[in-house]
Amino acid sequence: MSWIKEGELNIIERISANVLKAGPMPKHVAFIMDGNRRFAHINNMERQDGHTQGFNKLAETLRWCKHLNIPEVTVYAFSIENFKRTQEEVDGLMDLARQKFERLLEERENLEKHGVCIRVLGDLNLLPLDLQQAIAKAVLATKNHNKCFLNVCFAYTSRYEMTNAVRELAWGVEQGLIRSSDVSETLITECLYSNKSPNPDLLIRTSGEVRLSDFLLWQTSHSCLVFQSVLWPEYSFWNLCEAILQYQLNHKSIQKARELHREHQASLQLEADRLCTAEELQHHGNGKPTDAHTRQEALLHYITCREERVQNFLTALKHKRDLFFHDLCIEATTA
Amino acid sequence: MVMLYGLLWRLLLLLVHVNRALVSWLRVRLQSWKSRLWERAMASLLLPLALAGFPEQQKKLNRTPGADDNPSHANGGPSPRLRYISDGMSLQKLPVHIGFLVTEEEPSYTDIANLVVWCMAVGISYISVYDNHDIFQKNHSRLLKEIERQQRHLMGGDGHPYNVEFLSNGSDKCHNGKKKSKVTFVFFVLFFPGAKTIPDPELVVKFGPVDSTLGFLPWHIRLTEFIFVPSHRDVSYKDLLGALKLYSSCQQRVGQ
Numbered sequence: 001m002s003w004i005k006e007g008e009l010n011i012i013e014r015i016s017a018n019v020l021k022a023g024p025m026p027k028h029v030a031f032i033m034d035g036n037r038r039f040a041h042i043n044n045m046e047r048q049d050g051h052t053q054g055f056n057k058l059a060e061t062l063r064w065c066k067h068l069n070i071p072e073v074t075v076y077a078f079s080i081e082n083f084k085r086t087q088e089e090v091d092g093l094m095d096l097a098r099q100k101f102e103r104l105l106e107e108r109e110n111l112e113k114h115g116v117c118i119r120v121l122g123d124l125n126l127l128p129l130d131l132q133q134a135i136a137k138a139v140l141a142t143k144n145h146n147k148c149f150l151n152v153c154f155a156y157t158s159r160y161e162m163t164n165a166v167r168e169l170a171w172g173v174e175q176g177l178i179r180s181s182d183v184s185e186t187l188i189t190e191c192l193y194s195n196k197s198p199n200p201d202l203l204i205r206t207s208g209e210v211r212l213s214d215f216l217l218w219q220t221s222h223s224c225l226v227f228q229s230v231l232w233p234e235y236s237f238w239n240l241c242e243a244i245l246q247y248q249l250n251h252k253s254i255q256k257a258r259e260l261h262r263e264h265q266a267s268l269q270l271e272a273d274r275l276c277t278a279e280e281l282q283h284h285g286n287g288k289p290t291d292a293h294t295r296q297e298a299l300l301h302y303i304t305c306r307e308e309r310v311q312n313f314l315t316a317l318k319h320k321r322d323l324f325f326h327d328l329c330i331e332a333t334t335a
Numbered sequence: 336m337v338m339l340y341g342l343l344w345r346l347l348l349l350l351v352h353v354n355r356a357l358v359s360w361l362r363v364r365l366q367s368w369k370s371r372l373w374e375r376a377m378a379s380l381l382l383p384l385a386l387a388g389f390p391e392q393q394k395k396l397n398r399t400p401g402a403d404d405n406p407s408h409a410n411g412g413p414s415p416r417l418r419y420i421s422d423g424m425s426l427q428k429l430p431v432h433i434g435f436l437v438t439e440e441e442p443s444y445t446d447i448a449n450l451v452v453w454c455m456a457v458g459i460s461y462i463s464v465y466d467n468h469d470i471f472q473k474n475h476s477r478l479l480k481e482i483e484r485q486q487r488h489l490m491g492g493d494g495h496p497y498n499v500e501f502l503s504n505g506s507d508k509c510h511n512g513k514k515k516s517k518v519t520f521v522f523f524v525l526f527f528p529g530a531k532t533i534p535d536p537e538l539v540v541k542f543g544p545v546d547s548t549l550g551f552l553p554w555h556i557r558l559t560e561f562i563f564v565p566s567h568r569d570v571s572y573k574d575l576l577g578a579l580k581l582y583s584s585c586q587q588r589v590g591q
Contacts, residue, residue: 018340081590159557224546257545
């Protein structure tokens, strides 16, 4: 079954979509697609069929998001914790993923037409090599598309993502690209797998569970959280509209909180920059007290240098990550 | 056409706000009545579940048979402390660490202090209180005083006060109390663990209308259950016990 479900909304759906679009719309929605196995159990299906239905629902949801002008979607497809499931179920999920990523490559033209960029976030080294290669091909094939973005979290946990970001920062300091004093909340965000995306505006979890289960914990700190009891394979357009309405009701207060947080971060950064500048002046100075003008100039200079260091580091990090995918593709073609 | 949709959207929002106002008004009026009447009132308003402010959770919260508003310490009978302990032990599971996330603009120290005292009384060891304006953080001594006051008020003259240790920003600064039944009261503002021995919060009760964690402990809330209570103002012991009962019925598969 295809990743992209074609088709228009019916008249009532179209009217409701237009009403919702008159208000603030989320630009990035994250889904925890929970409930596939319970759905299978209720409908006397095999678990594997439940997961397949779940994928079909994903394709349908992407179509609704396209009609609602939501350009970015992130989904929690497979957690590192899910490796604890039975070998049979894990193998079934890996097979489903293989099928779908290979299908993606067959639909390359369609994806180009719709401008869909696919990214896969997670510790891909945990996956079978052939799946890693299929993923790498899909990611590279759609890398330059920019109309809409689908981020699939596969072999992912938020804690792993955060510790990995810190590891990358440690690498940066080791390589002399950045100083340890350059590390900040903002820089950590830039080192996460999701660094090319804005933070999700809305996080939806289906099946009635009310926890985040190690999904985008850092990125959703100021997102609207909506927990819905419907099972994922039964998710409807109206469930999505409900969630968006919830987002719209929370929009002002969350924007305010985000702004407050941003201001706080900016002031912390300025304070840190001032401290570092003062240390440098003391270190390089000749013991004489400096005037405000010198301090201000030194501060601006320090900030410029820090930003340059950080840019170089992030470029090196991007290159390292792109190389990972390129190498996988080369391995795949030479194999 | 665009203007028409704009008007319709405003109308929709207005309807939702009116519904919510009606629901909270009814909740206050009917809380003392039989829960069946409350459910019928809800159903008659034909509210889509999510829009009435997680009424599924609220229906479960209201359905707490036999839970008193507050174990009385004025009358005779078992001491209030024993009553709280027995309530705590009657639950299938109790969180070791509970978080109170206040998204309302003006916090009420008395109500939060009540919640802290009740939590300590039922046997919860770690309590975090958070708001994204750092109000509790900046006024922690006022909150601690209020907690001491509410302990005396709610527990009567019964026995020793609870021991409260206060940590700030994970930096092990302690106002050390006295002897036994240690409870640690924690203000967390930073994102990374300071004191390594504090467990992750198993339960976070969110108060107020904002459906977001607003930056509360992103690292620590990986498996935390979230329960929503509309307001912390005039929150009752029954509300807290209802949330704890809801928590005790949650089952976690942890990936399996």
